[in-house]
Amino acid sequence: MTYLPADARYDSMQYRRSGRSGLALPAISLGLWQNFGHNRPMETQRDILRRAFDLGVTHFDLANNYGPPYGAAEENFGRHLAADFRPFRDELIISSKAGYDMWPGPYGNFGSRKYLVASLDQSLRRMGLDYVDVFYHHRPDPDTPLEETMAALDHIVRSGRALYVGVSNYDAERVRRAAAILSDLGTPLLINQPSYSMFNRWTERDGLLDTLEDVGAGCIVFSPLAQGMLTDRYLKGIPSDSRAAQYEWVRDQIDETKLARVRALHAIAAERGQSLAQMALAWALRDERMTSVIIGASSVTQLEDNLGALSGPVFTDDELAAIDEHAVG
Template identity: 70%
Template sequence: MTYVAADDRYDTMTYRRTGRSGLRLPAISLGLWHNFGDERAWQTQRDICRRAFDLGVTHFDLANNYGPPPGSAESNFGRILATDLAPYRDELVISTKAGYYMWPGPYGEWGSRKYLITSLDQSLRRMGLDHVDIFYHHRPDPDTPIEESMTALDAVVRAGKALYVGLSNYNSAQTAQAAAILADLGTPLLIHQPSYSMLNRWTEADGLLDTLEQVGAGCIAYSPLAQGLLTDRYLDGIPADSRVRTSVFLNESDLDEPTMATVRALHGVATRRGQSLAQLALAWALRDPRMTSLIIGASSVTQLETNIAALDNLTLTDAELTEIEGHLGAA
């Protein structure tokens, strides 16, 4: 059956302006990191993407190495574009990244002009696109001059392969330097994608949001649920199919007793608010208006719908914020 997007898809989603740019992003974006590789059922991936768009999620976030295997998330998303979303391409913001290991040899990772431009060309072929909306340098390269990496980002915009450029995993000082170079080149930094959650607050100590505000860029956080720790999933132990058992990004040592005591306390706050713990974590991460969007993953349509419902109650009282801070400070 031919997919037709919901007529009311823009009625309930919250959109936030990205820094000082003219681009607005949904407050919750869909990330295709863990659940869109070849080991996952393609029809489930398709159902998630279609439902996300029906709920007003216009932004789909990828990277060259997402899978597994690397590249498969882009290929699978390309199939979904071809079968369902192509008629709505102009309503979508599609982003991808390059920086981590993608292919063997000296040109398959980091930040050289050779790698970044070649990687984007590969990503476009996998997705069947002539351009992406946002192209990120996925991590800073300690050995390549930052000028070379930023010049490559500028080049892909001038070549029509990307509309905007972003950074990911850069600290505040690196971001300020990169933004200044990009501004001189005439391709301003649109957005930064750091990790951020109740249990991972490095950006606050680093002053990243202040730097982004100064340079006019937005912020979109990944892992706002701390790889699933900030959900109800581990309150009663470790399920056999959980990320602790199946992923290298979360392990049993992350679920130590002090951390789980904090998680249980936060769950109590969420319950009193009539929310799930995940919904509270998302509302908390969006409390600063400079946070443009959050990237969430989804393994099912139900999980997607439940997390997007966090937007129904984003208001946190001063008392709630103080209580949450107390629990986090004790972690």
Template identity: 70%
Template sequence: MTYFPAADRYREMIYRRAGRSGLKLPAISLGLWHNFGDSRPADRQRAIVRRAFDLGVTHFDLANNYGPPPGSAETNFGAILGTDLKHHRDELVISSKAGYTMWDGPYGDWGSRKYLVASLDQSLRRMGLDYVDVFYHHRPDPETPLEETMTALDAIVRSGKALYVGISNYRSEQAAQAADLLRELGTPLLIHQPSYSMLNRWIEHDRLLDTLEAAGAGCIAFSPLQQGLLTDRYLTGIPEDSRIRTSVFLDESALDNQTLARLHTLDDIAKRRGQSLAQMALAWALRDERMTSLIIGASSVEQLENNVAALGRLGFDQSELDEIDATVLDL
């Protein structure tokens, strides 16, 4: 069936500028990490992407190794892009990354110029694109000089294969160094992608937002729902098909009695706000205007819609923020 995007798709979505750049991103972006591999039905993937665009979600976040298997998320998204969204490319922000293991041998990992350039070429072929809007270095490389990695990102922009560049999983000091190098090269750092949630506050302790603000860069957080812990999924037990049961990134030790009690308290706060726990967690992560966007995953259209609905109430009373901190921080 031919897809016609909703005519009012930009009416409700909130867009925030990425640092001091000219680029705005939707406050909620769709990440294709877990739910767009070959094991997921193609019709469900298509329905999620279509509905996201109808809701004003213009940013789709990928990486070379997303799947499973690695590369399949880009291939599957490219198929959707080539049919449903082929006439709307200029309305979309498409990002990809390289920095984790993608192929065997010494040139398929980390941050060398050879790996980054080759990986992006492969990503472009998989998605059927001439360029991506944002290309990230996915993680710091302890052995490759930072100058080489940043020079590679600059060269990629100058080649026309990416419009902007970003970094991910860099600590504040590393991010400042990367931003300085890119500024000297003439390709400013657009954005940083760290993990962040109510239960994962490292960017606060590291003063990352201050560093990015000084550099003129934006911030887009991944895992704002802490791999699903900050949802109602685990409030009454651990479902057999849940991520705790199936993912190597989360296990049952993350859901001890203390954490479960905290989740119930947070759920009570959310209900008083008229939100689900997930909606409140997303609103909380967006409470600082310097947070450009959040990356969410979605395994269904309903889940996507519920998460985007978090934008209906972003404001917090100080008493709510204090109660959240008292609940999740070891004071």
């Protein structure tokens, strides 16, 4: 059946401008990291993407190695784009990244011009696109000069492969240097994508939002639900089908002290009439300089629950103080 998006798709979503750019992003964006590989039913993927767009989620966030296997999320998204979203391409923001390992050898990782340009060309072929709206350098490279990496991003924009460029996992000092280099080249830094949640507040200590404001860039965060910890899933321990049960690096972050914090935050959310996930997303968006938060979704129900974060009450000072007692990270 031909997909026709909801006529009211822009009525309830909030959109926030990225820094001093002309680009507005939905306050909640959909990330395709874990749930759009070849191990997930295409019908489920399709339903999530369609429902997201029906609810005003115009930004789909990908990377070259999202899967599994690497490249699968972009391949599958390309199929959904061709089947459902091609007529609405100009209503979409499609982003991708390169910076982590993608193929063997010295040219398939980190931040060289060789890697970034080749990787984006591969991403465009997988998705069937002429360009992405935003292309990110996915992580700092300790060996490649920052000047080379930023020059590659500038080249990518000038060559028509991307409309905007961003960085991910950059701290405040590196953001400031990257933005200055890009400014001299004539291509502004659009946005930075760090990790951030109630249990991961390094960006506050780093002064990242202040730096991004200074350079005119936005901020879009990943893992705002702390790999599922800031949901109702862990109130009674670690479920067998949870991400913590599947991945040791997630499980290693969980102990009884953290679970006690989860339960306390859940109680605060309940008093606000929200799920814990909704409160955690609203909390991450509490600063108006925060452009967007990226969520994952394994079902339409989960997607809809998370988007409910935008209709919750404004935080009171007492609520924020109570959250701070348990939001430690």
